[in-house]
Amino acid sequence: MRGACFVENVCVCLCDLCASARNSSGSSCAQRRRGRRETRKKGFLQSKGRFYPLLLTLPPFSDGFRFTFLPVVLPLSLMKTSNPVRTRARRIVRLLAGQYPDAHCALHYENPLQLLVATILSAQCTDARVNQVTPGLFARFPDVKAFATADPHVLEAAIQSTGFFRNKARNIQECCKQLVHQYQGQVPNTMEDLVQLPGIGRKTANVILGNVYDEPGITVDTHVKRLSGRMGLTTETDPEKIERDLMRLLPKKDWTMFSHRMIFHGRQVCAARKPNCAACTLAKVCPKVGVE
Numbered sequence: 481m482r483g484a485c486f487v488e489n490v491c492v493c494l495c496d497l498c499a500s501a502r503n504s505s506g507s508s509c510a511q512r513r514r515g516r517r518e519t520r521k522k523g524f525l526q527s528k529g530r531f532y533p534l535l536l537t538l539p540p541f542s543d544g545f546r547f548t549f550l551p552v553v554l555p556l557s558l559m560k561t562s563n564p565v566r567t568r569a570r571r572i573v574r575l576l577a578g579q580y581p582d583a584h585c586a587l588h589y590e591n592p593l594q595l596l597v598a599t600i601l602s603a604q605c606t607d608a609r610v611n612q613v614t615p616g617l618f619a620r621f622p623d624v625k626a627f628a629t630a631d632p633h634v635l636e637a638a639i640q641s642t643g644f645f646r647n648k649a650r651n652i653q654e655c656c657k658q659l660v661h662q663y664q665g666q667v668p669n670t671m672e673d674l675v676q677l678p679g680i681g682r683k684t685a686n687v688i689l690g691n692v693y694d695e696p697g698i699t700v701d702t703h704v705k706r707l708s709g710r711m712g713l714t715t716e717t718d719p720e721k722i723e724r725d726l727m728r729l730l731p732k733k734d735w736t737m738f739s740h741r742m743i744f745h746g747r748q749v750c751a752a753r754k755p756n757c758a759a760c761t762l763a764k765v766c767p768k769v770g771v772e
């Protein structure tokens with residue numbers, strides 16, 4: 481049975497779409513077929529989320545009649561296809577920015593060395609506890625040489641309430657010795673140098689780079705790790721791999737503030753044991769992975 485096109489009156493298409501379109505729209509069959517072709521093509525490109533070189537067909541040259549196929553790599557900006565996880569990540573960035581415009585590092589410090597020491601102390605300890613300890617600690621050990629030459633027992637006693645104090649004291653002291661011998665007492669400002677220091681991993685290095693040297697970095701602490709998984713931004717559990725996933729998804733300029741805002745959100749709304757999804761501004765975009 482042949483259908484008749486509302487516009488062209490020549491339709492041979494018997495699908496439901498054409499049948500209903502014949503009744504309801506004024507578009508021609510050719511237009512509808514073209515629309516469906518484009519939708520399929522777009523869906524294919526979006527599902528892959530990659531870049532594709534294209535072949536352009538040029539008109540015949542003057543010396544012949546053959547068509548020439550020329551491989552052309554379009555600019556990346558034109559060929560970039562959308563990725564649903566990236567789109568979600570950027571919506572989350574915007575929503576968190578609206579909710580926590582003034583998010584900041586919760587540790588108290590006045591110079592790079594103090595932030596370095598405070599970050600070492602914050603391992604397995606709350607920032608509030610560290611902030612109770614550091615004023616007295618920094619008064620007693622005002623510079624890098626004071627830490628490097630401190631009596632280990634005195635240093636341990638000063639930081640005892642932050643937990644794991646022997647390890648932390650040893651790391652602080654070794655780190656400060658290296659700063660004195662290798663960096664003229666200054667805290668280096670590159671990831672490569674920072675992670676060579678005793679007790680400094682990528683997390684601490686990113687805290688220092690992002691907060692005192694304005695070098696964007698994503699700090700993957702316990703909150704960022706937990707929330708990134710719940711928000712479906714990563715399936716990894718290793719902090720370095722999570723950091724890499726987030727770096728791929730987010731613009732570099734947002735890295736540092738994104739970390740602060742995720743930490744604020746983890747403390748205030750998306751708690752480890754009982755996330756408050758009902759009151760969460762991200763509820764519509766968050767897939768709530770692993771949340772019961």
Ligand code: SF4
Binds near residue numbers: 711751755757
């Ligand atoms: S919707 Fe729930 S799981 Fe997702 S971020 Fe908000 S509180 Fe956390």
